Amino acid sequence: xxxxxxxxxxxxxxxxxxxxxxxxxxxxxxxxxxxxxxxxxxxxxxxxxxxxxxxxxxxxxxxxxxxxxxxxxxxxxxxxxxxxxxxxxxxxxxxxxxxxxxxxxxxxxxxxxxxxxxxxxxxxxxxxxxxxxxxxxxxxxxxxxxxxxxxxxxxxxxxxxxxxxxxxxxxxxxxxxxxxxxxxxxxxxxxxxxxxxxxxxxxxxxxxxxxxxxxxxxxxxxxxxxxxxxxxxxxxxxxxxxxxxxxxxxxxxxxxxxxxxxxxxxxxxxxxxxxxxxxxxxxxxxxxxxxxxxxxxxxxxxxxxxxxxxxxxxxxxxxxxxxxxxxxxxxxxxxxxxxxxxxxxxxxxxxxxxxxxxxxxxxxxxxxxxxxxxxxxxxxxxxxxxx
Amino acid sequence: xxxxxxxxxxxxxxxxxxxxxxxxxxxxxxxxxxxxxxxxxxxxxxxxxxxxxxxxxxxxxxxxxxxxxxxxxxxxxxxxxxxxxxxxxxxxxxxxxxxxxxxxxxxxxxxxxxxxxxxxxxxxxxxxxxxxxxxxxxxxxxxxxxxxxxxxxxxxxxxxxxxxxxxxxxxxxxxxxxxxxxxxxxxxxxxxxxxxxxxxxxxxxxxxxxxxxxxxxxxxxxxxxxxxxxxxxxxxxxxxxxxxxxxxxxxxxxxxxxxxxxxxxxxxxxxxxxxxxxxxxxxxxxxxxxxxxxxxxxxxxxxxxxxxxxxxxxxxxxxxxxxxxxxxxxxxxxxxxxxxxxxxxxxxxxxxxxxxxxxxxxxxxxxxxxxxxxxxxxxxxxxxxxx
Numbered sequence: 001x002x003x004x005x006x007x008x009x010x011x012x013x014x015x016x017x018x019x020x021x022x023x024x025x026x027x028x029x030x031x032x033x034x035x036x037x038x039x040x041x042x043x044x045x046x047x048x049x050x051x052x053x054x055x056x057x058x059x060x061x062x063x064x065x066x067x068x069x070x071x072x073x074x075x076x077x078x079x080x081x082x083x084x085x086x087x088x089x090x091x092x093x094x095x096x097x098x099x100x101x102x103x104x105x106x107x108x109x110x111x112x113x114x115x116x117x118x119x120x121x122x123x124x125x126x127x128x129x130x131x132x133x134x135x136x137x138x139x140x141x142x143x144x145x146x147x148x149x150x151x152x153x154x155x156x157x158x159x160x161x162x163x164x165x166x167x168x169x170x171x172x173x174x175x176x177x178x179x180x181x182x183x184x185x186x187x188x189x190x191x192x193x194x195x196x197x198x199x200x201x202x203x204x205x206x207x208x209x210x211x212x213x214x215x216x217x218x219x220x221x222x223x224x225x226x227x228x229x230x231x232x233x234x235x236x237x238x239x240x241x242x243x244x245x246x247x248x249x250x251x252x253x254x255x256x257x258x259x260x261x262x263x264x265x266x267x268x269x270x271x272x273x274x275x276x277x278x279x280x281x282x283x284x285x286x287x288x289x290x291x292x293x294x295x296x297x298x299x300x301x302x303x304x305x306x307x308x309x310x311x312x313x314x315x316x317x318x319x320x321x322x323x324x325x326x327x328x329x330x331x332x333x334x335x336x337x338x339x340x341x342x343x344x345x346x347x348x349x350x351x352x353x354x355x356x357x358x359x360x361x362x363x364x365x366x367x368x369x370x371x372x373x374x375x376x377x378x379x380x381x382x383x384x385x386x387x
Numbered sequence: 388x389x390x391x392x393x394x395x396x397x398x399x400x401x402x403x404x405x406x407x408x409x410x411x412x413x414x415x416x417x418x419x420x421x422x423x424x425x426x427x428x429x430x431x432x433x434x435x436x437x438x439x440x441x442x443x444x445x446x447x448x449x450x451x452x453x454x455x456x457x458x459x460x461x462x463x464x465x466x467x468x469x470x471x472x473x474x475x476x477x478x479x480x481x482x483x484x485x486x487x488x489x490x491x492x493x494x495x496x497x498x499x500x501x502x503x504x505x506x507x508x509x510x511x512x513x514x515x516x517x518x519x520x521x522x523x524x525x526x527x528x529x530x531x532x533x534x535x536x537x538x539x540x541x542x543x544x545x546x547x548x549x550x551x552x553x554x555x556x557x558x559x560x561x562x563x564x565x566x567x568x569x570x571x572x573x574x575x576x577x578x579x580x581x582x583x584x585x586x587x588x589x590x591x592x593x594x595x596x597x598x599x600x601x602x603x604x605x606x607x608x609x610x611x612x613x614x615x616x617x618x619x620x621x622x623x624x625x626x627x628x629x630x631x632x633x634x635x636x637x638x639x640x641x642x643x644x645x646x647x648x649x650x651x652x653x654x655x656x657x658x659x660x661x662x663x664x665x666x667x668x669x670x671x672x673x674x675x676x677x678x679x680x681x682x683x684x685x686x687x688x689x690x691x692x693x694x695x696x697x698x699x700x701x702x703x704x705x706x707x708x709x710x711x712x713x714x715x716x717x718x719x720x721x722x723x724x725x726x727x728x729x730x731x732x733x734x735x736x737x738x739x740x741x742x743x744x745x746x747x748x749x750x751x752x753x754x755x756x757x758x759x760x761x762x763x764x765x766x767x768x769x770x771x772x773x774x
Contacts, residue, residue: 149598149628150609152623159683204593206613224593232607232609234609236539238536238537241638242664243638245645249541249632251628251630255630274629275549279550281549281550282550286548289546296546296629300630357745
């Protein structure tokens with residue numbers, strides 16, 4: 001059995017401490033804490049509890065020889081910076097979501113990782129370990145339900161009160177965070193949606209910036225996307241709905257999936273592709289349809305399932321899979337390069353809202369997005385522009 | 388008690404015959420069948436069963452003195468034509484939905500009706516008699532839930548097989564019907580949505596024409612709308628989903644409504660407006676939120692209700708209300724002028740899809756829409772252009 005992977009934790013905040021605890025509690029059997037870094041010297045005390053060395057500079061930790069890999073639990077703009085420094089110094093990188101705030105930055109990390117195939121580069125999409133979404137992806141990819149027609153996700157159970165936004169000066173700013181619900185909360189769904197249904201070609205969006213919260217960035221998003229072959233999708237998210245909805249619907253040529261609250265799944269399977277059933281229907285049956293006498297349930301089966309998923313288990317599983325990939329035992333569940341899709345869709349949604357027009361995802365203009373983002377950082381006047 | 392209103396039925400097809408039967412069965416106590424007209428002479432036999440005179444020309448029926456009012460169960464393009472002829476001849480008009488296929492045509496009827504205040508002009512929005520939607524409108528208009536934030540309606544239980552479209556040469560053509568699901572099936576929801584939530588200012592739409600049906604017009608619609616004050620809405624409908632969804636969500640400043648299958652209603656009422664709750668939340672409570680220890684249900688009440696509504700009762704109720712309005716006893720539940728909102732939203736959705744850009748509803752360009760519609764009628768080459 002190979003040595004356990006020594007993980008360097010960059011940032012010992014709420015998330016970093018949670019990961020450290022999972023490892024310390026033995027929940028990630030193929031991993032140990034190698035060292036901890038944080039810009040806040042007060043966190044050295046906490047690091048001592050894990051019996052590891054503390055660094056105030058993550059770069060010193062990465063070059064110390066004490067860690068084989070790092071995880072980047074730091075503000076979003078830093079994810080690719082830390083990831084790039086790790087890979088440049090031959091340390092594996094498990095990058096928090098989103099893999100970058102803007103595509104140009106995320107792409108730099110992804111391009112570097114391609115040149116270092118001997119190093120593992122993963123993104124922390126813990127929800128990919130959720131059996132519900134793993135099963136849905138498997139079902140969709142199997143082709144059993146046929147081609148996609150339409151999908152919608154209403155995901156408004158990301159309720160965040162004003163006090164959350166007021167916690168840190170960088171939060172919910174263009175220069176410090178680079179966006180709102182699209183960058184902070186919804187990246188999980190932006191990933192799962194595309195992981196299961198595929199990557200859209202274009203998007204039109206109506207985005208509300210500081211709609212019901214006193215913030216510069218978005219607290220509500222409405223997006224309409226086009227996939228290949230005429231399929232469409234709708235994505236709605238917000239942080240101001242205290243009665244949050246989580247409802248995913250996927251309509252295909254030969255069936256349909258509805259997921260409520262990331263727990264209750266209903267799957268309809270048509271006995272033949274819908275267009276065949278439609279074409280084969282006699283005029284007598286059409287007549288019955290209108291008088292309510294046609295039992296369409298005879299043309300399909302309906303399955304319902306309930307799932308439970310435990311928050312901490314997802315995170316431990318991502319770390320276990322990452323260490324197993326380093327050991328050459330498993331494929332990465334969430335390769336870092338996959339992270340570009342969520343970043344690009346989020347950027348394209350912003351850009352569509354800012355320009356009032358539909359935006360190509362296939363031929364996304366990274367520079368146009370960055371220019372618009374920098375315009376907002378400049379007007380905000382609190383942080384430096386990005387490149 | 389006043390005389391019973393003598394209704395002339397223009398078109399004795401499936402719908403017209405159903406209405407005639409409701410009246411003949413005494414389900415509309417303040418109405419009798421005055422006469423029947425149909426271009427198909429074979430329907431004279433059916434008219435005899437009701438013991439009334441049959442006309443092959445609706446104009447002769449309207450000027451015969453045998454009817455006080457008409458209902459227009461004829462193809463959509465004819466609704467305003469018949470309505471105008473009736474009002475011009477001092478006969479009350481109950482016009483089937485949609486009140487017109489395009490705004491310019493619908494507006495001519497509405498303008499004429501304004502000059503004839505002594506005549507009643509109603510639109511056959513039978514779903515407005517559904518107690519569920521009446522209650523929702525009352526709740527919304529009362530202001531108890533506060534201002535609208537977001538609303539979405541997924542209404543795909545309008546499943547129609549290919550055989551339905553192949554029944555008549557005019558069906559699902561630009562020249563004969565003027566549209567697909569927006570003109571034929573969804574006008575009810577386009578009306579209810581705006582009746583409850585208000586009229587949007589603009590729309591962007593992705594519309595699929597002949598996507599999964601062999602037709603010229605749309606079998607799928609995805610629309611994003613903007614209301615006043617930053618509120619947004621999403622409307623999705625299709626005729627190709629055999630497992631049809633019907634789910635309406637209305638999120639307001641002080642509560643939320645979810646309706647499933649036009650039957651099951653859930654209403655959340657916040658104890659204070661959401662922004663007040665958001666601002667008043669202490670850092671301790673914010674902390675609890677993230678560790679899953681904050682019970683947000685303490686800030687709201689949740690009510691669930693189940694409704695049943697009988698299809699035929701709705702239609703009889705529209706006719707009864709119309710006759711009562713003629714007698715000066717009641718206000719019209721669905722004044723004809725209200726019909727313009729559904730027509731305009733449907734037209735704006737088409738226009739947005741055709742131009743690939745957002746379309747103003749407030750300043751809708753009736754001529755631009757008609758020009759685009761006529762272009763499609765011309766290319767189709769089966770029917771005459773409209774004016």
